[in-house]
Amino acid sequence: MAREQKQHRRRLKVPATAQKDEIIVIKCLAEHVMQTGRRRNPETGELIPRFLIERLECQYNGKVVFYADWFNGVSANPYLRFKLRAVESGTIEIIWIETDGTRTTASAEIEVMGPRVN
Numbered sequence: 001m002a003r004e005q006k007q008h009r010r011r012l013k014v015p016a017t018a019q020k021d022e023i024i025v026i027k028c029l030a031e032h033v034m035q036t037g038r039r040r041n042p043e044t045g046e047l048i049p050r051f052l053i054e055r056l057e058c059q060y061n062g063k064v065v066f067y068a069d070w071f072n073g074v075s076a077n078p079y080l081r082f083k084l085r086a087v088e089s090g091t092i093e094i095i096w097i098e099t100d101g102t103r104t105t106a107s108a109e110i111e112v113m114g115p116r117v118n
Contacts, residue, residue: 008032012094012106018086020112026058026066028094028106029079036072055097056080061090086112 037050
């Protein structure tokens with residue numbers, strides 16, 4: 001049975017600039033149904049197949065700096081906010097990995113300037 005999928009939006013919010021060693025906040029949101037595999041189709045009574053975002057990774061200039069393994073307790077359209085130390089200018093990329101292996105991404109550039117001023 002083929003699963004009908006629409007293109008889900010992914011959002012990522014990263015500060016455009018930061019001071020070196022500043023702690024920044026990363027925010028990301030994925031539009032996703034997060035089917036647990038336990039609900040039934042109200043018309044047919046058949047189980048709706050499990051379809052989750054199983055893993056989220058954050059890469060900073062190609063290196064994994066944060067990841068989260070998600071299970072069926074995560075709600076639809078999951079939002080995640082976490083902190084990261086800005087050490088160098090470059091790319092921050094979020095990768096969402098779904099049950100079927102599909103990978104979707106969002107990325108943003110950050111410019112890190114000079115030493116942190118206290």
